[in-house]
Structures are given as structure tokens and as C-alpha cells.
Amino acid sequence: MNEIVQFENVGLRYGAGVETLSDLSFTLYPGSFYFLTGASGAGKTSLLKLLYLAQRPSRGLIRLFGEDAVTMSRERLPGFRRRIGVVFQDFRLVPHLSAFDNIALPLRVSGVKEKDLTTPVAEMLDWVGLGDRAEARPATLSGGEQQRVAIARAVIGRPEILVADEPTGNVDPEMAVRLLQLFEALNTLGTTIVVATHDIHLLSKVPGAQMMKLEKGGLSDPTGSLRNPPLPRDRA
């Protein structure tokens, strides 16, 4: 199987500080589902930033979709970013845009025509249970609703990789399960899913998912062979 993401001895340092991430080596495969766990401050968000090309590593090699993402020119980054869906921990919704426009944003950035995006955005709004809040601005939405808009925005473009940073942090357990089901459905369609969470109970909800555990900026299994601990759904 061809790898979709490959990290080799990757280190990340902010400014002149100590390394936030060090000697990360692992491989992610297309169509797989990964949980990234670790205590707060272990470096989960930093690792995700490298994955969604918001940051370049201080050292090491990152290959994304078979290409070197470390030395890739800035001009090529947008094209790669469009293949990656991101659910930010702080949602990062555009405050003056409606829920509809926020969700439509990745499609508009990609140049999808207006007539071709109305239906998928409306369907996505319905799917996350916000069909009646299409025109609502983020400030008028609850934390959970904002998170659902953020998730809808991340998946609307059918990305090849979906990176989610604590995507269920602000939703009730029922909605958390529904969101994971959405991720699973996308995964079934071939999207590689990487979900960062400190909620170990989530791990049991997705059978077949693999786990990466970060400890103090490094993988707990330094060989990079990912463990597969989630229990089958019926035992969760």
C-alpha cells in the first residue's frame, strides 16, 4: 500500500526554544483511521499543524501524497492544502460569515461554481443538524453548533486526509457518536482520518482505528509501528 503521509526523524522547534516534537517517524496509509492521543501539551496540535501544512518542521523529512512537503514551494502549498480537511480545536469560523458561507468556503476557494455548491452545503448543514441555522453567524451559535459547522466545513470538499483536533470536545456524547460516524463514513469512502483527542473513550467507538500516542513531543512507540488498541464497537 502506498503511504499518504510519511514522517522521518521529524523535529519541530518554535523559535529558540526546546523541541516541541522530536524524532517523529511514522507512516499513515490511505483509507486508514488514526487516533492521536496524549496528555495536554504532548504536542498533538503541533503534529497536526505539520500534517495540514500550517508549519514546516525544523528538521526531518515529511512526505505528503508522495511529495516532499518540507522543501515544497509556497506556490504549491494551496493545491495540497485543498486535499486536506481540517477541524481546528478553536473552530476558526469566519465571524462575519453565516454558517452556510463558512461551510461553503473550501468549495469557493477551490473555484466551485455557486450553482454547484448550494445543494451539498445544504445537505451538509442538515447532516450536522443545523439545517435551520444556515444564515446564523458564528457568534449566535453555541459552542457545539460552531464545532459542527467547523466539521462540516472540513469535510465538505471530500478531502483525502481529514485532520481533526479535539473534534468532539464541545459536543454532547450523542453528537460525538454521530460525528465519529460521519468520520467513519468518510473513511469508508477512502479518506484518511486523523483525530487528535485526549478522550480515551472515543478510541473504543471506532473499530479498526489505529492509535498514535504522543509523550513529551515523541511517539511512545519510537519505532513508528502504530498500535491498534480500540475495541470492537460492541464491546465499547
Place this chain on the structure above:
Amino acid sequence: MLSLFVIPGHDRRLIPEGRLSGPMPWVIAIMIFLMVLATATGLAFAEAGRNVSDQLSSRATVQIIQANPDIKAQQANDAAARLRGMALIEEVRVLPSEEIEELIAPWLGQTAEMQNNSEADSLLDDIPLPALIDLKLIRPAGKKELEQLRAAIKPLAEGARVEPSSGLIAPVISLVQSLQWIAFGLVALLAMATAAAVIISARAALNTHKETIGVIHLLGGTDRQISRLFQRRIALDALLGGLLGLICGTAIILLLGMQLSALGSGLVQSLGLSWYSWLIIGAVPILGMTLAMVTARMTVMGALRKIL
């Protein structure tokens, strides 16, 4: 450039726009107003200089200096006759002595009321005024033409002088040209000040919308897509401000034009604006808008290049 104004509405909403809401359109309006005035001043001086220069470049004056009035008159008539026969000459006019006296009267402290005064008459009689012949040549009076004229007159009047009229007004033309370049220099300085204002405004707008820009970037938006939004916003601000500045500036120019016409004297009256000068003045807001847009684009692209 047109594509700037046809950005789809949903894209335009990415960066909130408010017409005439910030200081930018007003700053640009003031800058364009001053630029219009400075441009009009520069163009008016340029045209005045050109008009005067054109009028005088083919003119020359022959001065016949002779103490004996009878010989002087004879020499003047002979010279005029010789000059009329030359192919180089279009028009010859011997100035009557009354006209010469009138010309020098202001320098002698004469007033109209005093001109019949016997004291004034005797003063003029005591001054050995030269005979003057005004010439209009068929082409500008250059060195070669002046030599031809001198050669033709010398055998008839030994002490005659031939002076190009343009030489008499050269210091004035030089001053007019200096004023013209000062005005154009002011336009350049104002353009630089406008660019500086746009840079500050673009940076402030970038800072205000930093979060939104970050999100668009991470969703795959290109620098060009983002900079277009700012370019459009600043172009519209500049267009609105520019039109306002143009209207106010034009009103002032027309008002000053009417007042200058009323003065009705020499060089001042030649301070007019031709149709092509008006075209240039009309283009000032468009140039201002283009300058603002290019500056905004360079500022935004430069700032975006600093982030991944």
C-alpha cells in the same frame, strides 16, 4: 483591472467592506484634490511657457541707434524696405515714435495725464531713442536667421542691432519652467504620500483580518485570491475618494480660471488649459486608483509571503 470589480459577492464578503466608512477614501480624496490642483498648475505653466515661447520665437526686433533723427528715420525706412524683400521675413513693421515713447513712458515715471506736458516732452526729446522695427519671420529666429538679418541691415545702418524677441523674455520663461517642475514635483510627492497612506491602510486591514486570512490560507486559498480582495477594496476606496477630489479640484480650477481671465494681462492671460490638459487632469483619479491598487497588491503580497 476590470476583473477586480467583478469578484463574486460571496468572495467580496470574505473581507467586510464599508464604503466611505474608514479614513482611506477621505485621505485619498484630499490627496487627489491636491494632485489635481498641482497638475493643473504645472500644465497651465507649461502651456503658458509654450504659448509665449511660440509667439515670440519667430519674432525679432531691429534697433537702429542714431543720434540724428532724420538719418535714423531714413535708415529705418531703408532697412524696412530691404527686410520686406527678404524671403525669410513674413511681416515688417516700423514702430512709430509715439508708440516707442508710450513703451518707455512707464520707466520714465510718465502717466497718461502727463503725456501732453511740455516737461515730459522735453525729457523724451533729450533721450536718444532708437528706431525700432518689429519683424515676424517665417520660422523661429535662430542664430543663422539672425546672422542673415544682421548682414542685410549692416550696410544700411552701421549701428543697428538685431535681437530675437525670445531672448528678452528668456528669464520669465525660465521662471515659468521652474514653477512648472515644482508643480510636477509636488504631484510626485503627493503620489508618494498616497502610496504611503495605502501601505498603512493595507497593513491595518491585513492585521484586522489576520484570522480570516489564516483560515482562507489553510483551506487552500492562494495569495492572489486574498490580495484581490484587498486590491478591490482599496481600489474602490481610491476611486470614490479620487472622484470626490477631482470634482472639488476641478471646481477650484474653474473658479481660479475665471478670476485670472478677469485680470486680462499678458502672461497671466496665457495661463489656460487645453483639452488635452483637461484629459490629463481627468486621468489623475484613475492614476491614483491604479497607484493605490498596485501599492495595496505589493503590500499584501509582501505580507502574505512572510507566512507559510
